[in-house]
Amino acid sequence: MTRQTTPRSHEVVLGEHDLIVSKTCPKGKITYANRKFMAISGYSEQQLLGQPHNIIRHPDMPKAVYRLMWKALQQGHEFFGFVKNRCADGSYYWVFANVTPDLDLQGELKGYYSVRRKPNLETIKQFIEPLYRSMLDIEAAGQGAGAIDQSVAKLESWLQEIGIDYCHAMIALYQQGKLPK
Amino acid sequence: MVNSHNNTSRGIPFLHTQLIWGSIFCYLVITATFIYSSWQYGIDYWHVAGGAVVSTILALQIIQTRRMLEILKRLNNTLTLSVKGELHHRVNSTKGLGELGIVAWALNDLLDQVESYFKEVDTAFRQVSQGNFNRPPLSAGLPGRMGDSLRSITLSISAMHDNQALLNANSLASNLHKMNTSNLIKNLKQTQQDLININESSRSVGEQSSFNAQEAQQSLNSVGAIQAAINEITHTVQQVTEVVQVLSQDSTQVAASLMTIKEIADQTNLLALNASIEAARAGENGRGFAVVADEVKALSQRTKSAAESVDKILQGFSRRVDEVSSVSEQSQTVTQEMKQMVEQFEARFNQLAHSSETSAREVEGICTVIYHSLVKLDHVVYKQNGYVALGEQDKGAEYQAVQVNHTQCRLGRWYYENLNQGQFAQSQAYKALEVPHKRVHSSVHQALALVDQDWQKDVTVRDAIVAAMQSAESASEEVMHWIDQMTEERMQQLGLT
Numbered sequence: 053m054t055r056q057t058t059p060r061s062h063e064v065v066l067g068e069h070d071l072i073v074s075k076t077c078p079k080g081k082i083t084y085a086n087r088k089f090m091a092i093s094g095y096s097e098q099q100l101l102g103q104p105h106n107i108i109r110h111p112d113m114p115k116a117v118y119r120l121m122w123k124a125l126q127q128g129h130e131f132f133g134f135v136k137n138r139c140a141d142g143s144y145y146w147v148f149a150n151v152t153p154d155l156d157l158q159g160e161l162k163g164y165y166s167v168r169r170k171p172n173l174e175t176i177k178q179f180i181e182p183l184y185r186s187m188l189d190i191e192a193a194g195q196g197a198g199a200i201d202q203s204v205a206k207l208e209s210w211l212q213e214i215g216i217d218y219c220h221a222m223i224a225l226y227q228q229g230k231l232p233k
Numbered sequence: 234m235v236n237s238h239n240n241t242s243r244g245i246p247f248l249h250t251q252l253i254w255g256s257i258f259c260y261l262v263i264t265a266t267f268i269y270s271s272w273q274y275g276i277d278y279w280h281v282a283g284g285a286v287v288s289t290i291l292a293l294q295i296i297q298t299r300r301m302l303e304i305l306k307r308l309n310n311t312l313t314l315s316v317k318g319e320l321h322h323r324v325n326s327t328k329g330l331g332e333l334g335i336v337a338w339a340l341n342d343l344l345d346q347v348e349s350y351f352k353e354v355d356t357a358f359r360q361v362s363q364g365n366f367n368r369p370p371l372s373a374g375l376p377g378r379m380g381d382s383l384r385s386i387t388l389s390i391s392a393m394h395d396n397q398a399l400l401n402a403n404s405l406a407s408n409l410h411k412m413n414t415s416n417l418i419k420n421l422k423q424t425q426q427d428l429i430n431i432n433e434s435s436r437s438v439g440e441q442s443s444f445n446a447q448e449a450q451q452s453l454n455s456v457g458a459i460q461a462a463i464n465e466i467t468h469t470v471q472q473v474t475e476v477v478q479v480l481s482q483d484s485t486q487v488a489a490s491l492m493t494i495k496e497i498a499d500q501t502n503l504l505a506l507n508a509s510i511e512a513a514r515a516g517e518n519g520r521g522f523a524v525v526a527d528e529v530k531a532l533s534q535r536t537k538s539a540a541e542s543v544d545k546i547l548q549g550f551s552r553r554v555d556e557v558s559s560v561s562e563q564s565q566t567v568t569q570e571m572k573q574m575v576e577q578f579e580a581r582f583n584q585l586a587h588s589s590e591t592s593a594r595e596v597e598g599i600c601t602v603i604y605h606s607l608v609k610l611d612h613v614v615y616k617q618n619g620y621v622a623l624g625e626q627d628k629g630a631e632y633q634a635v636q637v638n639h640t641q642c643r644l645g646r647w648y649y650e651n652l653n654q655g656q657f658a659q660s661q662a663y664k665a666l667e668v669p670h671k672r673v674h675s676s677v678h679q680a681l682a683l684v685d686q687d688w689q690k691d692v693t694v695r696d697a698i699v700a701a702m703q704s705a706e707s708a709s710e711e712v713m714h715w716i717d718q719m720t721e722e723r724m725q726q727l728g729l730t
Contacts, residue, residue: 069373069376071345071346071374071375073345075321075323083323083325084325085325086342087338087342097325097328101325101326130356150371154321156321157317157318157319169374170373219368220365220367223369224367226371
């Protein structure tokens with residue numbers, strides 16, 4: 053079902069109050085996508101349901117970001133991130149994603165819940181793109197898991213430089229468009 | 234699955250049951266019609282084809298209706314679970330179901346918003362409970378009341394953050410204050426001990442000074458006795474000098490008398506010579522007379538030699554008198570010098586006695602200042618203990634320390650031991666001290682009694698505690714004033730102002 057399309061330089065921009073919502077099973081297969089998701093990504097419900105969520109993953113995204121995401125989710129924490137996603141036609145769109153574990157009333161993991169909101173594109177140009185590019189370079193230069201480790205280390209050193217934790221940094225960038233001092 | 238407890242619709246069958254009975258009825262009608270027409274008109278190709286088409290359309294209708302019912306069931310399921318609080322269920326795969334699909338998507342959108350809302354609120358408050366105020370709920374994409382609600386929560390969290398900062402600052406200040414007061418009391422007690430030591434040392438210095446003054450006075454008395462003895466000696470030497478002078482005058486008179494005796498002897502000798510000459514001229518008749526003349530001559534010579542020997546003795550005597558005279562003059566000079574020296578001694582002992590007495594008074598002044606400081610310090614320690622006891626939950630050493638009343642503390646003991654005694658009997662300040670001192674203790678006791686009430690909830694109790702301590706402070710200020718006044722009075726008595 054996965055169709056490999058060539059990425060295009062066309063950007064789809066989210067509306068100010070758009071909320072992209074999707075759900076996956078604990079293994080990461082899509083179990084629900086809202087209409088906004090379909091409208092922006094260009095995939096139909098049938099194309100999405102049962103597929104792994106990385107169907108919309110853009111090659112410009114460093115793998116280390118997903119590594120961090122899975123680490124956070126497995127520890128039961130939420131995850132924040134600026135994510136570049138790919139549409140069915142190869143266009144791309146930037147989102148500010150928040151992923152949380154979905155628990156039922158007994159507290160058992162039923163899947164993951166992801167809400168994406170419109171990010172400030174200026175902030176992405178200023179902070180995120182340079183960071184991701186340097187991480188991608190590291191990942192491209194190395195091979196396998198070791199390269200991703202190095203890429204994670206790069207992100208961690210960036211965080212150390214600014215002196216705050218990852219989630220706090222991402223929320224600050226999303227809300228204020230700058231890093232707290 | 235569906236078990237309604239609504240009595241109003243109990244008698245009406247559900248759509249699913251209606252569909253089954255309706256479908257069976259339709260097929261029975263089609264089958265009956267087919268059998269009847271075949272029996273009436275024989276088996277006809279068109280009858281068979283028409284029956285098949287009607288049956289197929291009916292089958293498709295049933296399938297579509299069943300799907301709709303299935304979606305309705307899932308909608309119901311999802312709503313039921315949502316009512317129970319499970320917000321993560323959705324209704325999907327509704328393609329081709331038109332109006333029903335729209336309802337399903339509307340429900341999904343609603344659940345997306347409600348679930349996002351609750352996740353944001355949950356996460357934000359969980360973080361706040363862990364002390365992280367940097368994860369406010371994100372309101373973007375949530376319309377109307379939900380977005381407003383999240384924005385209000387963001388404001389509340391920011392207020393909580395400020396409040397937390399305030400609480401932290403208060404907690405820090407309170408801890409530092411506690412440390413400060415406990416150390417302050419310790420330091421004050423050390424100072425108190427130092428003052429007690431200084432007080433004792435000063436007292437011994439004062440006693441030494443008093444002793445020195447007494448000794449100087451005794452020495453002064455001895456100097457007086459020596460002075461009297463020297464005056465006696467001077468007087469005696471004076472008398473000796475006078476006697477020697479009289480002796481010297483007497484010896485001059487004796488010398489003059491001896492000169493007269495020698496002149497008489499010489500005239501007598503001349504007279505005897507004349508008599509011898511006359512006797513020789515008379516011859517024999519004058520022989521006896523010549524013997525007498527010789528005797529007279531011999532007598533005058535003996536008289537002259539005796540006078541000369543006395544004169545020699547007298548000359549020796551005169552020389553000795555001169556010697557005695559010069560020695561007594563020397564004695565007079567020496568005694569004069571001694572007198573001057575003793576006068577100097579007297580002046581010095583006088584000075585010593587005076588300065589020792591001044592020192593003794595000054596030391597007493599210092600002792601007064603130190604003792605009054607000690608009394609004041611004890612008072613300060615009492616108040617500090619009061620503050621510590623007020624801030625403590627358990628009734629510790631400080632609490633016990635402030636239980637004493639105004640007759641049992643150091644100031645009280647000193648006050649009532651000296652009641653109407655000596656220097657204090659006339660003191661206005663001493664009389665004025667009692668009332669405010671009593672009030673310091675009663676106010677602190679009152680504040681401590683109030684702490685046992687529910688001050689944490691009742692602002693009037695808190696105000697009353699502060700008011701009681703304020704009364705203690707103003708009374709304490711009066712106590713300090715009167716003690717200072719007493720110090721001044723004592724200084725005036727000692728002539729040290």
